[in-house]
Amino acid sequence: MDETASAPSTGINISKRSYLTSLVVIFALMVVTYILTLVIPAGHYARIPDASGNMVIDQVAGYSPSEGGIPFWKWLLSPFLVLGAAGSGTLIAVIIFLLVIGGVFNSLESSGLMRYMLDRITARFSSSRYKLMAVIILFFMAMGAMIGSFEECVPLVPIVVALAISLGWDNITGMGMSLLAVGCGFAAGVCNPFTIGVAQEIAGLPMFSGIWLRVLAFVLIYGLVLFFVWRHAKRVERPIEQRVGQGFYRYASMDRALICFASILGAGIAIVLSSSFIPALRDYTMVIVALMFLVAGIVSVVVAGMGGKLLGRTFGRGVIIMLPAVLMILMASSIRYTLEEASVLDTILHGAVGLSASIPGWSVILLVYLVALIMNFFVPSGSAEAFMLMPLFVPLAQIFGIPVQLTVVAFAFGDGFSNVFYPTNAALLISLGLAKMGYGEWVKWSWKFQLANLVLTSAILLFGLAVGYH
Numbered sequence: 001m002d003e004t005a006s007a008p009s010t011g012i013n014i015s016k017r018s019y020l021t022s023l024v025v026i027f028a029l030m031v032v033t034y035i036l037t038l039v040i041p042a043g044h045y046a047r048i049p050d051a052s053g054n055m056v057i058d059q060v061a062g063y064s065p066s067e068g069g070i071p072f073w074k075w076l077l078s079p080f081l082v083l084g085a086a087g088s089g090t091l092i093a094v095i096i097f098l099l100v101i102g103g104v105f106n107s108l109e110s111s112g113l114m115r116y117m118l119d120r121i122t123a124r125f126s127s128s129r130y131k132l133m134a135v136i137i138l139f140f141m142a143m144g145a146m147i148g149s150f151e152e153c154v155p156l157v158p159i160v161v162a163l164a165i166s167l168g169w170d171n172i173t174g175m176g177m178s179l180l181a182v183g184c185g186f187a188a189g190v191c192n193p194f195t196i197g198v199a200q201e202i203a204g205l206p207m208f209s210g211i212w213l214r215v216l217a218f219v220l221i222y223g224l225v226l227f228f229v230w231r232h233a234k235r236v237e238r239p240i241e242q243r244v245g246q247g248f249y250r251y252a253s254m255d256r257a258l259i260c261f262a263s264i265l266g267a268g269i270a271i272v273l274s275s276s277f278i279p280a281l282r283d284y285t286m287v288i289v290a291l292m293f294l295v296a297g298i299v300s301v302v303v304a305g306m307g308g309k310l311l312g313r314t315f316g317r318g319v320i321i322m323l324p325a326v327l328m329i330l331m332a333s334s335i336r337y338t339l340e341e342a343s344v345l346d347t348i349l350h351g352a353v354g355l356s357a358s359i360p361g362w363s364v365i366l367l368v369y370l371v372a373l374i375m376n377f378f379v380p381s382g383s384a385e386a387f388m389l390m391p392l393f394v395p396l397a398q399i400f401g402i403p404v405q406l407t408v409v410a411f412a413f414g415d416g417f418s419n420v421f422y423p424t425n426a427a428l429l430i431s432l433g434l435a436k437m438g439y440g441e442w443v444k445w446s447w448k449f450q451l452a453n454l455v456l457t458s459a460i461l462l463f464g465l466a467v468g469y470h
Contacts, residue, residue: 018438019324025423025439026331033335034075037342042068044346056202057391063350068343078334078341079327085340090381091333094151094426095326097290099319101155101434104297106318107311111301113261114159116254118166129167130230136160137181137226144185145218147273148194148282148382150419151427152289153182158434168238171435172445176229179431180420180446184225184453186382187416188218193275193282195382195412202390203404210405213469217409217460224456228449253305261300268292325433332424336378345378353392356400364400365461368393368407372414380425382415403470406461413457421450 046061074081082088108114125132140156143149161174189196191208200207271288275281281288301311339345352371356364372389379385393407419425423439432442 021438040344042343070342079330082337102318102322103315107314110314111304111306122166140181141185144182145190148192157431161435169233173233183420189412198383198386199408257300257304264296329426361400368410
């Protein structure tokens, strides 16, 4: 086999087929969303500010019908109008984040630093690659579970995907080791400040209390993720001894560049880790990671020997390559915008919660899980969804005698796992583009995991209900 032909590509280059597939899926969802605005009556929940100034549902005033609807022209332009909507700051930050990733990775590839790093890791761990897989999955799950990282880990996804290919696996394995792992850790939410922390604060519970069940969930979900990724890797693995056997030659300039890259990026990760203890940093973690990644990329490629003019050209080319993905993210974000403008999002929520009156009391905790899963399709933000749902879940739990603490776990499960499945999540779309995968290809592999995980996590919730978890 010709080694050059089989060597994996590590540069940023979104597959046209993958992109078009994802674009068709998202546009179809936009059309379905518009149809929903024509058939679902408008309504809204009254909202009042809580002690911290956050708007939460007023349980006294509750839900009431209202006028709604959205003009066709507004729906058609919604991917662009969403940039001017309330709360669009996060969306704009995600787009800038994406463009930085594109520019930096194209520079890393053009300088040869990315290939050098992957070859060095492959030479070091070729004989113990499955142990390395287990460690990488644990690292990403811990990032999600302990500090609530998700979007912040996106810059690491293409590195892990390229590493997986270098180690004889494929891009699905790399996505499973990185994005799937961090998403599952985020959902397990051991000390996740954006889901568990916010939800417990709204529910009036001590911060991060009831941790034992979430730790148990983390361990069980880690085992499930590792099993699925390991099984797939075993199915697609190919020998790598041929590449490693040819020897790996070290270069001082490249080693210095790698030290610079790892040190600066590591400092950024350390700052993000400290956000668990410094709440003021939590709103800026994505900005911090983007800035540190930008600095790490520029410094390392310069140390590797790339000149300023070439750096400017390669960085700009990487930004341009990522522009089509920006349109995809805007289209996905327009779905929530359309439902909010038509005033039907609260109606969907009201109908979902209303199902509780017709089901057995013990199954209400599963309904809470289901409602969170449904609403996360429209509201991908964990903290925003907590402010929307927890004021409804708390009284619901009290009526049916369900521990409020357990509803927090059900909410975290519903909000988190679907982040790595729904096409309305920007981080998933970005990662699929970076991994050169279509959304359909990802769903074809991950739906089996999602189904198994749904069974596992539902069992965890029923176990918590049986033992009186609080």
